Amino acid sequence: MGRFVFETMKTMGHTVHVCNFGAQGFPQKVMKGVSKPLFLDYKDKMLKEAVEGLKPELFLSIFGFDHRADVLRDIRSMGVVTACWWLNDPFQVSRSLAQAGLYEYYFTNSKGSVPEYNAAGHDNVFYMPVAAYPPVHSRGASISKIYDVCFAGDHSPLREAMLGELGRDFDLAIFGPWGKKLGKGSPLRGKVVKDGFFEPEEMARIFNQSRVVLNIHTWLGKSNHGTNPRLFEANGCGSFQLCDYKTEIPELYEPGSEIVLYNCLDELKEKLSYYLSHDGEREEIAENGYRRTMRRHTYERRVEDILSICTGSVRGDKAVHY
Numbered sequence: 001m002g003r004f005v006f007e008t009m010k011t012m013g014h015t016v017h018v019c020n021f022g023a024q025g026f027p028q029k030v031m032k033g034v035s036k037p038l039f040l041d042y043k044d045k046m047l048k049e050a051v052e053g054l055k056p057e058l059f060l061s062i063f064g065f066d067h068r069a070d071v072l073r074d075i076r077s078m079g080v081v082t083a084c085w086w087l088n089d090p091f092q093v094s095r096s097l098a099q100a101g102l103y104e105y106y107f108t109n110s111k112g113s114v115p116e117y118n119a120a121g122h123d124n125v126f127y128m129p130v131a132a133y134p135p136v137h138s139r140g141a142s143i144s145k146i147y148d149v150c151f152a153g154d155h156s157p158l159r160e161a162m163l164g165e166l167g168r169d170f171d172l173a174i175f176g177p178w179g180k181k182l183g184k185g186s187p188l189r190g191k192v193v194k195d196g197f198f199e200p201e202e203m204a205r206i207f208n209q210s211r212v213v214l215n216i217h218t219w220l221g222k223s224n225h226g227t228n229p230r231l232f233e234a235n236g237c238g239s240f241q242l243c244d245y246k247t248e249i250p251e252l253y254e255p256g257s258e259i260v261l262y263n264c265l266d267e268l269k270e271k272l273s274y275y276l277s278h279d280g281e282r283e284e285i286a287e288n289g290y291r292r293t294m295r296r297h298t299y300e301r302r303v304e305d306i307l308s309i310c311t312g313s314v315r316g317d318k319a320v321h322y
Helices: 002-011 036-054 069-077 093-100 111-119 157-166 187-191 200-208 230-236 265-276 279-296 299-310
Strands: 058-062 081-086 105-108 125-127 147-152 172-176 192-195 210-215 241-244 260-262
Touching: 002 058, 002 299, 036 069, 058 299, 069 081, 081 093, 081 299, 093 111, 105 111, 105 299, 111 125, 147 157, 147 200, 147 265, 157 172, 157 187, 157 265, 172 187, 172 200, 187 192, 200 210, 200 230, 210 230, 210 265, 230 241, 230 279, 241 265, 260 265, 265 279
Parallel strands: 058 081, 081 105, 105 125, 147 172, 147 210, 172 192, 210 241, 241 260
Antiparallel strands: none
């Protein structure tokens, strides 16, 4: 996601400097055995030097952790607007509450989580779902459909249980780091096409090769709000998507016309059977979802919304409508 935001901002004509908070840039000869505080001291020094030299209008952090409060205060004292785009609500909202107040503007992927921030005294929080990146999430030319139903993502017990049930009746193709999590006798072992992580470009190709892309939020059954990146990435590839219901989705895509939603396993089975046998309807929904994504759910549109909020043009109206 960091790459998508960076490349989008450059394409839009902004001057962007990346301060990577990973191991990149840290002297490798002293990496071994280095404590996290020492590592962060080094990265904080790099960050402040970059801000002092560049004098940017906006400091935007993706995810936002490991930026210490005193460093963010120093950046703000230089006249730089600070913002964070947080991605892991609602399942990590308690963790996020601890950092939201450090930034002038805070963006969450879950509209349903905003009241929790407000109740904790954070009035700087805005709903901002993620998006598709058209140079990667796009329709592939002349790619054959070789999978009936694909699932691409991390393992979770919930996902394993659901896919285990579906695997009895449907031809599944699973992509992701599942091998070490499945029992030796699990029938899903034969469904794992690629065991391990994959690049975004490979994921887009998988979606293009699938009649149905299945989306199962890891917080299904726990929270009915918050959306993951897969929602937009699959639709950006022009794929037909079956996704568990979240309260934000009907505002983003029209159910039954641009995406198909389910609330439980039985409903998912019923809709899988129907749409796998109705090619025309499935393809029409996929096309409609693709058009809506390209029109409104790209990173360029999200960056426009973030910048409009951070420049104060919508201070009086926190709702960003999609």
